[in-house]
Amino acid sequence: MSTQLPAVTVVGSINLDIIATTDRLPTAGETIGGGVLSQQPGGKGANQAVAAARLDGSARMIGAVGDDAQGRLMLEALSSAGVDTSGVAVLDGDATGTALIVVDRDGENQIVVCPGANAAFSLEGVSFGPDETVLCQLEVGLDVVLEAARKAQGFFVLNAAPAMDLPAELLERCNLVIVNETEYELIPALAEAKLVAVTYGKDGSAMFEHGRKVAEAPAAAVTVANTIGAGDAFCAALVLALRSGLDYTSALAVANAVGADAVGDPSSQPNLAQLGSYVERTAAASGVPW
Template sequence: MRTTAVEQQSGRVTVVGSLNMDLVIRAPRLPSAGETLAGRSFDHVPGGKGGNQAVAAARLGAQVAMIGCVGDDDNGKQLVAGLHRDGIDCNGVATDAALPTGVAMIVVDDAGQNAIVIVAGSNGALMPAAIAEQEAAIAQADVLVCQLEVPGETVLAAMQKAHALGRTVVFNPAPVTGPLSREWLESSDFVIPNEIEASVLSGVAVDSPESARRAAKVLQQGGARNVIITLGKRGVLVLAEGEGEEAGKHYLPAEVEAIDTTAAGDTFVGGFCAALAAKRPLDEAVRFGQAAAALSVTRAGAQTSIPYLHEITFQG
């Protein structure tokens, strides 16, 4: 296949999700339980799955609106300022004076792998009432994208509202602690878990494209329309609605030298949503998201690693 440069995109994406300040430690390896390990560096980096996906969609060509909640503190002010710099509409970002802005503690090893612990803080104050207040931002979107770092009832309310309005709904079920009921999957047009999340949601141990295909079929049987399972260095498995028994397409990843996989999945989701909002076909949207994610892992940090539209080429 030929390498294709990406033309200017368009379309609207609304993100309902978390805004965190990432506290990033780089170390030679991830520590074992009970171990004290000497780190090499420490940084504050804007993050949160919602914020990351909003930034990715904006940098990759979409007009983006963010619905979330920060604390009345320096971290919150820095996060909102960063969103504004990327041209993101922050009218839907509330400030909660009683709770601190969410944080994520991230350890990144020399192989670029990471371990993450999040503290929700003000993300937990994003209630379903915010969805009613921001209905216009959802109605104006071509694509709504949600995750699970804010209260579940808020996420479900947003997806159901967007679904009722005929918007395309993309659901990144992360983090996930167990299977989701049918109403969650039926409210989504695209469900995008990684291999760990797909395993939890489906009950199928996902460790290969073949097992990912089986897990995706279980999710479709549970009500999902289109399932996209991200497999890290093994690529992406896509099971589209209406495909036959032997369905499911495996997309190989680009070969890159990864230094930090933080926000790679979010970059894929944001790029995929930007391409969907621009009315690009599914195959092209997946490859575009992959190209963006591949570039992100060659850079350190969460939002600091997310590329811009003019940097992307992909196999078309």
């Protein structure tokens, strides 16, 4: 395995997460009292950039916030985590993206996203180097993601969430697609994709080449505090592990361990150890040196 982690550039959403924690999720038309309110940095793009930086990858963020107090807080949170924010646009007239989230005592959640500035930025003037790994999600405009795929010169990864129909051009450009099991079912075209990582929650994760399972790894048992940032931490870890030279099974195991730590943390942008410590931990658990 290489000792030098590759650069990761994340093109994606930056949100303020407004979270109500309750005993259980409300049903349609139901009001539940006794909630606890909190606010914290979020957005799938920002979560993945922060996770990559904390795992000791050099992360760069491409996205947008509004010219408001929330936007300034999001930029400060990214910078303090070690993320390069020079590519984040501050848009006058657009509010910073906001996610309204309800989380129950088991960590399950309901989320409504108000995109704000995430729906208004472009990649005009943005370029990517030949050794730059680019990671996108679908909380920004599909046109922006497609443009990123066209501009990216190196390894291009799509976390296809939230699920939607994807243009053939975009799928053909992806070196790797990452989804959960529900998203995998909702996007039939992924069965023909070159390489797809699928997460199954407590049942671990697997890798598929053109619809054929080629690797899998079990999940670690963990007490769930919050599932919001776990998938994003998994994405960042898997990309870093693969680009560092780990094989599919080992990379999945490392990403599962990172995701397990994220699930146990109440933050959407959880504190994580360096990637090397997860590599050592999972190698020791398997009994096979990597």
